[in-house]
Amino acid sequence: MRKHLMWAACTAALAFSGCSKINGDDSESANVTNTEYPEQVFWGDTHLHTDNSIDAFGFGNRLDAEAALRFARGEEVTATKGAKAKLSRPLDFLVIADHSDAMGATKAIMEAPRIALLTNKFLLRWHDMMNESEEGSLRVTAELIDGAAKGTLPTSLTDPAETRERTADLWEKHGEIVNQYNEPGKFTAFMGFEYTPMPEGDNLHRVVMFRDDPEKMGDTLPYGALGSQDPERLWSYMDAYEENTGGKVLAIPHNSNVSNGRMFAMNKFDGSPIDAAYIKTRALREPIVEVTQIKGDSETHPFLSPNDEFASFGVAGWDRCNLSCTRDMPPESYGGSYVREALKRGLELTLAVGANPFKFGMIGSTDSHTSLATADENNFFGKHSANEANITRRAHEPQNLGTREGRFGWHYLSSGYAAVWATSNTREAIFDAMMRREVYATTGxxxxxxxxxxxxxxxxxxxxxxxxxxxxxxxxxxxxxxxxxxxxxxxxxxxxxxxxxxxxxxxxxxxxxxxxxxxxxxxxxxxxxxxxxxxxxxxxxxxxxxxxxxxxxxxxxxxxxxxxxxxxxxxxxxxxxxxxxxxxxxxxxxxxxxxxxxxxxxxxxxxxxxxxxxxxxxxxxxxxxxxxx
Incomplete structure (x- = not known):
């Protein structure tokens, strides 16, 4: 009963109301004329977080998926900290990629009646801290990130049955909103989520993006890293999805720069050698990589490319420690952390094994946790809502989001966007262009x-x-x-x-x-x-x-x-x-x-x-x- 009381507080806040239907039928894509070959580049963000992500809400974000989609389409919205936010030019497509693990949990904890949490010391403490002050909310979020890295989150957030119930309700409502803002030929809204494994604080995150309408996706729910931190388990989930629904799905690794060499390692997650089956699956499931975003640039590093005079872009602050800044990253780890070196490793594996697991295209995206997909230097709303555009000293402030001080605000980049050469602005055409890697990245x-x-x-x-x-x-x-x-x-x-x-x-x-x-x-x-x-x-x-x-x-x-x-x-x-x-x-x-x-x-x-x-x-x-x- 307490579980349902806590969840009711969250779902009531998320209920969709008052928005006229823009386009809820993806079959209308059939009415869009596809060009003979890709004549137009479409601009988008495949990696945006709203208040349904446990960290984004904990950082202060109070903008939901509807606000994120309205902003991406070019409308003016009011950011969490009160500043007016608007793009100078709309985007063409958007993937809202909220974290699958404990989706909506921080919102539920904060908004739940206190009496419903009296028997759970973890949740009650976090509820009180979040409602007491912004600083308390930030501390809770840091504890959540650290707990995810160490595998010490309370069972009330990791219990499979409760997680499924909470996620299913949110996912259904999210699908309704995404469909209402999808307008084939004019603006494309995709279903997606972020799979967030972080073993020992090393980043192995992937955005998972669906080609399909929510109705076709059926009862498929996001796959969480609490189920397994091994990416091969995610690929099995993707295999099963396509087999069961006839749909299509892809995954996009990101922030290899803080993976401590593990994103493009020359062995599997369990340390065993890469084999032909692994290579075939990875190449199919991960056709593109997010090479640049707010948390730094992952193209290359001066240590790896000493003769490249432009190799240091977006490196400052991000090469000293892993994502949670709980472990230093020695230079010998960089080979598995940067995209150019991964492409080279792919050639070596082609000769050694006969196939290439790192045969991927490149895109950029924001990874913004403000619900605002902007990568413009003069319109940068920060990584998270405690670092938005009207925060006076955000460039100076330390970003203490792990267990120790690691980076400052200015280390964050105002980056990036995904550019896609497609035959039309539809889910099908954009997704298919990504599968054939006819895409590129920009830093904004x-x-x-x-x-x-x-x-x-x-x-x-x-x-x-x-x-x-x-x-x-x-x-x-x-x-x-x-x-x-x-x-x-x-x-x-x-x-x-x-x-x-x-x-x-x-x-x-x-x-x-x-x-x-x-x-x-x-x-x-x-x-x-x-x-x-x-x-x-x-x-x-x-x-x-x-x-x-x-x-x-x-x-x-x-x-x-x-x-x-x-x-x-x-x-x-x-x-x-x-x-x-x-x-x-x-x-x-x-x-x-x-x-x-x-x-x-x-x-x-x-x-x-x-x-x-x-x-x-x-x-x-x-x-x-x-x-x-």
């Missing part, structure tokens, strides 16, 4: 990036790059096989975001396996602004683009970069017998970071170690080359 700016590979391109093909790219080659995420010994050729274009900065350069990052079986990497500058005066050096590097940032105004001069860069490139170091991958990195000219806008807004003096200027970027999904058998 909405630059348009095209990347095609083939053997028959010429420099003249840049005149009709897109049609030629599809007709004679493969897009980002694709495979090139053999080629009679000739080098692959690439067509690449990048168009600046009109609301952001102009472009500095396009780079191609190549990885390959040498004759000794060791993976290697190289960064090529292939197109850049002001090419008449900026010349490649003997080492292949370019003079830096001018830094025009005015920190006293938060401005820069777009005349120093290029509005568009287009190029044809052929690998000058190609060897027909070497497995390889290629992906594109596009850099903007230098711009201010979000703490600079805070400093101007609140008349603050930022500490010297705060990063104030950066070069925002995009990462394409790779194209893989495999020699002829």
């Amino acid at each position: 700016p909405r630059m348009q990036v095209r990347f095609f590979g083939g053997f028959d391109f010429s420099s003249d093909d840049t005149e009709n790059l897109v049609k030629t790219g599809y007709a004679k080659g493969v897009p980002m995420g694709g495979d090139l096989q053999g080629g009679d010994g000739e080098a692959p050729k690439f067509l690449i274009s990048a168009l600046m975001d009109p609301e952001s900065a102009s472009l500095d350069r396009i780079q191609v990052i190549k990885g390959w396996v040498d004759a000794s079986g060791q993976s290697q990497e190289k960064v090529y500058n292939v197109s850049w602004s002001d090419a008449e005066t900026r010349k490649l050096g003997a080492d292949g590097k370019l003079p830096a683009v001018p830094n025009t940032v005015d920190l006293t105004k938060g401005t820069w001069d777009n005349a120093t970069g290029a509005p568009e860069l287009v190029t044809f490139w052929e690998d000058p170091d190609f060897r027909a017998d070497q497995n390889a991958f290629y992906y594109v990195r596009v850099l903007e000219i230098p711009t201010p970071t979000w703490p600079v806008y805070d400093a101007l807004k609140f008349s603050l003096t930022l500490p010297d170690d705060v990063i104030k200027i950066q070069q925002e970027r995009a990462y394409s999904s790779p194209i893989w080359y495999t020699p002829k058998a």
Whole structure:
């Protein structure tokens, strides 16, 4: 009876009311015309938390799924701390990915009648702390995160029967809201959740995203890490879902940068060797990876890529300890923590085992816990509601969310977004584009990036790059096989975001396996602004683009970069017998970071170690080359 009393308080607060139906029938996707090939890029966030996540609510978030969807569609909402929040441009799609473990529990604990909790010392203590003060709520959330990492959460939050009852009610209501805001052809709302294993504080999190309408999903409920922290168990859940419903589902690993080397390890969760069955399942279930977000950037690290002058982006504060900051991360762990190294490991496994578990595309998303999917530096609402835009000293404050001090507010990035080349703005088309990896990541700016590979391109093909790219080659995420010994050729274009900065350069990052079986990497500058005066050096590097940032105004001069860069490139170091991958990195000219806008807004003096200027970027999904058998 107490269980039902506690839950009634939560579900009443979540009841949907007063919103007119926008579109509740996903079958209307059939009325949307799909283009012959992907002509448009769609922008979205696959990783957003609302007040149904135990940590988001504990951090103070009081915005529900409806508010999150309204904001993503371009409406103005009032953030938890009272500031008005609105995107300058709507998004095209959204995945609300609340944590599956103890979904809605912190809200239920806080809003339950106190008398219903008198026999449970854990929940009663947390109820009182959360209702007493914001600081108390933050302490409760830190204890929950630590308890999840150590496996010490009370059974009242982990009991399977109670968890199922609580989650089923929330999930059904969530599905109704998602369907009401899904509008095929105009805005796509997906069902999803976050699977959150954190063994010893090491991040192994995945967002799980469904292609299907909630009705087709039937009685499927989110899978929790309290059931198992082994990702293979999640993949089994996904297998069963597709077998039982005929639907489709994918998983998106994120924040490998705080996994302590475990996200892309060369063995299974239990330490046993990776085998062919594991590789096949992982490649199918995890076709894309979230490479950049608020908790840092996971492309690469200076320790792994010492010859890459742009390898340090989004590293500060995140490379010293794992997610909960309960364990230091030594440099020797970085190989399993960063995406570029994982792509290289995938090539090594291809030769050793015959298949590649790390053959994934790249996207960005926010991982915002404010219900606000914004990745704009001048419109950054923080990681969580205790760090929103009207919190004066948020860049200075320590973020004590684990058991010891680890990071400060300025370590958080205003990042990122998922860009998807799809044939229409529908669940089916966007999901299918993710499965074929025709996607790319940005740290926030909405630059348009095209990347095609083939053997028959010429420099003249840049005149009709897109049609030629599809007709004679493969897009980002694709495979090139053999080629009679000739080098692959690439067509690449990048168009600046009109609301952001102009472009500095396009780079191609190549990885390959040498004759000794060791993976290697190289960064090529292939197109850049002001090419008449900026010349490649003997080492292949370019003079830096001018830094025009005015920190006293938060401005820069777009005349120093290029509005568009287009190029044809052929690998000058190609060897027909070497497995390889290629992906594109596009850099903007230098711009201010979000703490600079805070400093101007609140008349603050930022500490010297705060990063104030950066070069925002995009990462394409790779194209893989495999020699002829």
